[in-house]
Amino acid sequence: AQSVTQLDSHVSVSEGTPVLLRCNYSSSYSPSLFWYVQHPNKGLQLLLKYTSAATLVKGINGFEAEFKKSETSFHLTKPSAHMSDAAEYFCVVSLNTGFQKLVFGTGTRLLVSP
Amino acid sequence: GAGVSQSPSNKVTEKGKDVELRCDPISGHTALYWYRQSLGQGLEFLIYFQGNSAPDKSGLPSDRFSAERTGGSVSTLTIQRTQQEDSAVYLCASSLAGRGSYNSPLHFGNGTRLTVT
Numbered sequence: 001a002q003s004v005t006q007l008d009s010h011v012s013v014s015e016g017t018p019v020l021l022r023c024n025y026s027s028s029y030s031p032s033l034f035w036y037v038q039h040p041n042k043g044l045q046l047l048l049k050y051t052s053a054a055t056l057v058k059g060i061n062g063f064e065a066e067f068k069k070s071e072t073s074f075h076l077t078k079p080s081a082h083m084s085d086a087a088e089y090f091c092v093v094s095l096n097t098g099f100q101k102l103v104f105g106t107g108t109r110l111l112v113s114p
Numbered sequence: 115g116a117g118v119s120q121s122p123s124n125k126v127t128e129k130g131k132d133v134e135l136r137c138d139p140i141s142g143h144t145a146l147y148w149y150r151q152s153l154g155q156g157l158e159f160l161i162y163f164q165g166n167s168a169p170d171k172s173g174l175p176s177d178r179f180s181a182e183r184t185g186g187s188v189s190t191l192t193i194q195r196t197q198q199e200d201s202a203v204y205l206c207a208s209s210l211a212g213r214g215s216y217n218s219p220l221h222f223g224n225g226t227r228l229t230v231t
Contacts, residue, residue, distance in 0.1 A: 034219075043118070044157075044205065044222035090156060101170075102220065104149075104156035 002027045004074075004091045006105035014113050019063075019078040021108045023091030026072065032094040033074045034102070035065055039087045047089075050074060061085070086112045116140065118223035120206050126229045127196055135191040135226045139208030146189050147220060148181055151203040160204075163189060196230045203227050 007022040025031055035047040048059025055067045061084075065076045074091060091105040119138040127133050139146050148160040159173040163183040174180070178196075183189040193200055207220040 036222075041224070043224040044207075044220075046219040049219065101159055101162065102147075102149075102157070103159075106156040 002031060002093050002095055003103055004033075004093050004105040006089075006091050006108050008108050009106070010109045010111065012111040012113065013081045015083055016080050019076070019081045019085065019110065021076040021089050021091075021110065023074045023076065023105060024072050025074060025091075025093050027093060030069075033065075033067065034092040034094070035059065035063070035074075035076050036090045036092055036104075037087050038090065038107075044090070047076070081110075081112050083112050083114065086110055118206055118208050118221050120204075120223035120226050122226055123224065124227045124229075126231060129198060129230055130195055132192065132194045133196055133228065135193075135204050135206075135228070137189045137191070137206030137208075137223060139187065139189070139206070140221055141187075143208035143210055143221070144186070145209040146183055147207045147209075148189070148191050149205045149207065151205055151225070153202070157205065160191070193228075196228075198230045201228055201230045 003026045005024045013019055030052055033050040036044045037047050038044050047063050048057045048065055050057050050067045058064045063078050065074050067074050088107045088109050090107050092102050095101040118140055121136045125133055144165045146163040149157040150160055151157050161174055161181045162170040178194045181191045203225040205222055205225045207222045209218050209220045
């Protein structure tokens with residue numbers, strides 16, 4: 001069965017320092033993977049997606065993620081955190097069930113301090 | 115343009131009452147999804163509509179939950195005889211993608227926060 005595991009429930013960084021949010025996936029075939037962000041009282045927004053075209057995926061707001069098949073990982077990174085990056089981040093895998101059935105990780109809350 | 119709209123944004127109800135949650139998808143989006151987000155947990159798939167096809171109801175947690183989509187547009191999620199464990203944020207999403215498209219992004223609404231007292 002396909003699933004994703006987000007290893008950290010909370011990550012705290014200082015503004016201007018790098019961000020690393022970890023995600024490992026389980027899939028019997030090449031998956032479609034996504035990162036979504038949820039700001040307080042806002043809807044979920046797509047950050048980036050991996051669909052096998054390129055292993056390094058660039059998203060919005062300076063985020064990027066690298067698909068590593070050997071490590072079954074899809075970690076989200078950003079070189080320099082901004083206060084506005086504070087939010088909940090979800091790693092997501094899409095099941096090939098005939099439609100895009102998304103399986104969400106439990107989320108990582110990113111805290112950014114001045 | 116307008117995004118996915120959900121109403122109400124907040125709903126407080128007494129245990130045992132029925133509630134209806136509404137979703138207006140983005141115009142032209144053929145796929146519509148309902149998800150549930152409980153405190154401290156990830157999103158849980160509930161139901162999927164695609165055009166005029168029969169919906170995929172495999173995620174509905176009990177027969178107290180039902181949903182319909184009229185005219186291929188607006189959708190209503192109904193919870194009968196609400197229980198305290200139904201308290202959660204109910205999220206609706208729509209997409210241009212149809213069957214066989216596995217990587218088109220979903221556009222989410224801001225959700226309805228349901229509290230059952």
